Amino acid sequence: MRGTEATMANQNGDESVLQFPILIGDIGGTNARFAILIDAYAEPKQFPIVQTADFATIDDAIQASILDRTSIQPRSAVLAVAGPVDGDEIELTNCPWVVRPRVMIEMLGLRDVVILNDFEAQALAVVALGEEHMEKIGPGTPEPTAGRVVLGPGTGLGVAGLIHACHRWIPVPGEGGHMDIGPRTPRDHQIFPHIEPIEGRISGEQLLCGRGLVNIYRAVAKADGAAPRFSTPAEITGAALEKSDKVAEEALSLFVTCLGRTAGDLALVFMSRGGVYLTGGIAQKIVPALQNGEFRAAFEDKAPHKELMRDMPVYVITHPLAALSGLAAYARTPVRFGVETSGRRWKA
Numbered sequence: 563m564r565g566t567e568a569t570m571a572n573q574n575g576d577e578s579v580l581q582f583p584i585l586i587g588d589i590g591g592t593n594a595r596f597a598i599l600i601d602a603y604a605e606p607k608q609f610p611i612v613q614t615a616d617f618a619t620i621d622d623a624i625q626a627s628i629l630d631r632t633s634i635q636p637r638s639a640v641l642a643v644a645g646p647v648d649g650d651e652i653e654l655t656n657c658p659w660v661v662r663p664r665v666m667i668e669m670l671g672l673r674d675v676v677i678l679n680d681f682e683a684q685a686l687a688v689v690a691l692g693e694e695h696m697e698k699i700g701p702g703t704p705e706p707t708a709g710r711v712v713l714g715p716g717t718g719l720g721v722a723g724l725i726h727a728c729h730r731w732i733p734v735p736g737e738g739g740h741m742d743i744g745p746r747t748p749r750d751h752q753i754f755p756h757i758e759p760i761e762g763r764i765s766g767e768q769l770l771c772g773r774g775l776v777n778i779y780r781a782v783a784k785a786d787g788a789a790p791r792f793s794t795p796a797e798i799t800g801a802a803l804e805k806s807d808k809v810a811e812e813a814l815s816l817f818v819t820c821l822g823r824t825a826g827d828l829a830l831v832f833m834s835r836g837g838v839y840l841t842g843g844i845a846q847k848i849v850p851a852l853q854n855g856e857f858r859a860a861f862e863d864k865a866p867h868k869e870l871m872r873d874m875p876v877y878v879i880t881h882p883l884a885a886l887s888g889l890a891a892y893a894r895t896p897v898r899f900g901v902e903t904s905g906r907r908w909k910a
């Protein structure tokens with residue numbers, strides 16, 4: 563039905579509608595994931611994940627990895643990028659690529675390019691994906707049209723809200739990963755002085771991302787006068803989940819607690835009775851640690867609103883290509899979402 567709406571809107575010349583075939587792409591610091599939507603109904607045509615380091619420009623990557631491998635010529639593109647979208651030259655935060663929509667239109671034969679923020683795409687995914695792609699953490703039942711929050715510890719800490727108004731889902735992008743976070747328990751007060759700050763303060767992103775987990779681990783070791791054995795986030799979570807290293811176990815425990823505190827704060831801001839959704843590369847790798855009770859305890863510890871928090875559901879998104887699913891839902895039926903595209907849409 564939604565496809566019919568899109569087609570009718572096309573015939574009526576609705577400006578918000580995107581013409582198929584549509585190239586969708588989730589451009590991260592390390593990986594870029596692409597697919598083509600042939601029409602409103604067919605499954606997206608997937609392509610192998612592209613390593614951003616393998617191509618000098620995004621245009622080369624799209625040409626070599628997508629356009630040279632298919633006879634389908636996309637007319638439109640919806641790309642989600644990790645970085646602020648302002649102006650005709652969009653720099654990515656953790657990668658040297660610069661997205662130039664006008665160059666894409668000229669070089670790649672596109673007629674319409676929309677650029678979104680990567681966490682907006684994650685927020686769209688929360689609407690697009692069903693519970694079969696999620697792991698529930700603790701109690702609570704989502705209210706279908708209540709506010710939602712998405713937060714994702716990965717290379718950085720991404721945050722977005724999602725609200726339902728005027729029969730549409732409206733993603734609210736922001737920089738919530740940079741909010742301050744402080745010590746709470748006596749043990750926190752022993753560890754926090756050893757956490758590396760950024761310009762004198764400790765923000766969420768100093769703790770709640772891959773680099774942040776290493777930061778916590780080093781601080782725990784330092785607080786106890788122990789020599790750190792590990793240097794990567796994967797080593798630390800591996801040892802912590804196997805229970806083979808006490809420092810790593812405590813680091814992951816503090817990571818999970820701080821994630822719970824921050825998730826709870828954001829849930830209060832957005833009154834997320836529709837759920838809090840954890841995405842990004844790390845959450846799905848530490849599900850057993852998120853299930854052990856520490857996350858929920860920290861999440862709900864928000865006096866005078868403990869009762870309110872107890873009823874808010876939390877999910878880990880386990881779908882490997884969540885952002886692409888969100889982009890696909892948006893590209894197929896833009897009218898379902900209140901995505902503001904002024905200053906972020908370029909046409910031939």
Ligand SMILES: Nc1ncnc2c1ncn2[C@@H]1O[C@H](COP(=O)(O)OP(=O)(O)OP(=O)(O)O)[C@@H](O)[C@H]1O
Pocket residue numbers: 589590591592593594715716717718771772773795796797799800842843844847
């Ligand atoms: N098993 C693991 N445990 C904890 N952290 C991990 C693990 N494996 C990878 N990481 C960390 O996850 C982070 C990458 O997260 P994610 O996959 O979400 O990347 P991203 O931010 O989406 O960027 P990109 O899209 O460029 O890959 C890195 O800091 C990496 O070290």
